[in-house]
Amino acid sequence: MHIDDIETPAVLIDLDIVERNLKAAQDYADQHGLKLRPHVKTHKLPRFARAQMALGAIGITAQKLGEAEAMADGGLADIFLPYNILGAGKLARLKALHDRVTLSVTADSLVTLAGYAATFTDPSNPLAVLVECDTGAARCGVQTAEQAVELARATAASPGLRFGGLMVYPKRGGTADTQIWLSSTVAALTTANLPPPVISTGGTPDMLRAAEVTLATEHRPGTYIYNDRMQVAWGHGTWEDCALTVLTTVVSRPTPIRAILDAGSKALAADLAPQGGHGRITAYPDAIITGLNEEHGIVDLSACAERPIIGERVRVIPNHACVVTNLFDRVYLIRGTQVEDMGEITSRGKLT
């Protein structure tokens, strides 16, 4: 099947670029003695998770329980779920998942930990719990080394749990701050006789600086498999490294300088990028997608010497690849202009 035969809008994944991106990341990790635990939230495809493992990853990362369950269904055997799992229903599912795969999770409070401790009581098969640390990203995470020690101690004191180490989602550009934060926390844990077996960092923008956090044992990049307009703005990769594009049709040319695409916020997502605009039209890089309605992309062609005609199909590099994947049930896996296979996004919408 040629990509010209695909109905639009549709997501195309360029396999040559994917393979190059995966290898480059694993090469970097290998060169720096860092382990890779890729985040599957970007692709949500067990086949790509298996490809990441085949290249040398030590396991995968999933952000939600449903995503982790879909990956277990897809044959992935070592899953890190860096999330506070709360509530009876989810804890029961977590326990069922722990019976199927090598599982680790995070906690950043005694409340979360109490739920784990009550659910996991078998010392012969403890659940690994990493303490989530906030080193500057201002999301989840303990704020101080003392809090980290308190949670590590409480974990170690629970028969069915095992202190797995520290987990950080660093602020972009925050490599140095993270190193400083971790240094004092590792020292405090070591003093408390609780040296962290794993120190896990994450994020694609600073992936190729991950080794600067010398205390880190593993890194969890996600977007690097596809890249997108945000990553290019942040200096991670170039347009040639962007594997995911949204194939769309110009459905209207109401004025000489305006084009309308059949991809709106339900296909491209409304996430903003530092460059402004809502995506890059590869064949018309000077075009600006100035607005998105739900099913229309509004394009300003003022700066374009050549301009698309009605019915023309163009490809758009979206601002944020991970949220685009989540809007589609399937993606087209292509080489050049030929469709090689389809990828079913089995965990799309698995938000719980």
Next chain:
Amino acid sequence: MHIDDIETPAVLIDLDIVERNLKAAQDYADQHGLKLRPHVKTHKLPRFARAQMALGAIGITAQKLGEAEAMADGGLADIFLPYNILGAGKLARLKALHDRVTLSVTADSLVTLAGYAATFTDPSNPLAVLVECDTGAARCGVQTAEQAVELARATAASPGLRFGGLMVYPKRGGTADTQIWLSSTVAALTTANLPPPVISTGGTPDMLRAAEVTLATEHRPGTYIYNDRMQVAWGHGTWEDCALTVLTTVVSRPTPIRAILDAGSKALAADLAPQGGHGRITAYPDAIITGLNEEHGIVDLSACAERPIIGERVRVIPNHACVVTNLFDRVYLIRGTQVEDMGEITSRGKLT
């Protein structure tokens, strides 16, 4: 089932509010002699489309072919698809749909029209084509009365097509401009012996001013069934009129003024609202959802006297209800705190 037993994040639809919103819109239309053709893009549920019909709507509106096909599957018999349908594959599907239901579409170019004319050739069952007009919203649509006449004439000259009238998606607050634009276009069409049988306007924000466009014969509101934070900002409805909420759990309280929700951009969507922030937490209206990561909502509690604890469940009125519906496979239909039924979003992700 009590809403406390639902796993989060989840979409709750308050049926009492839905029924009130639907009735208020139909009452307004009836009082002003306007027909209602509700847009199903907001709810994507055939059951609600049937409820809209039962109250007096003359048909429904769908934005994409896949959405229209799902509505036909759900028993809806009169569907308006205000979109330029292009390409052999979609035209074949359009023809198949036309054989099943009373169908009308739009065109804003001779290119789109040529595709319809080549596909629909049976004079005994012509496809109704409305000419889309740009009266100020700067999306699709012809720019002048002359262009409208040209397209109406070309439609009328095609044996398998029928000139169905004019379709406008007006600029918000652009009621007066739309009336002026339509007046001159209707005059030009009448002079050309092509009086428009239907003049269709749309949009929820100006729904209760729709009758000010005295030339309009029908209105296509969508969001009014649920409302959302944007609509409240624009003056359409109050918080009590918001039927859709995202049920979410506080999974972390890293600092005294920060809470983290288990609903991020993959649950609440990244669409912006005039008030800033990413949604309204109903129980903590002074809280500000300052940021969304994919699976985390970041909340600033500085202004809150009372603050939620870890594990507490809260409900969020999202910025834009229509794009939230599109992120979930199903919604919970509730009365008070009891789940009455489930709604399967059959056309979610049907973007082609």
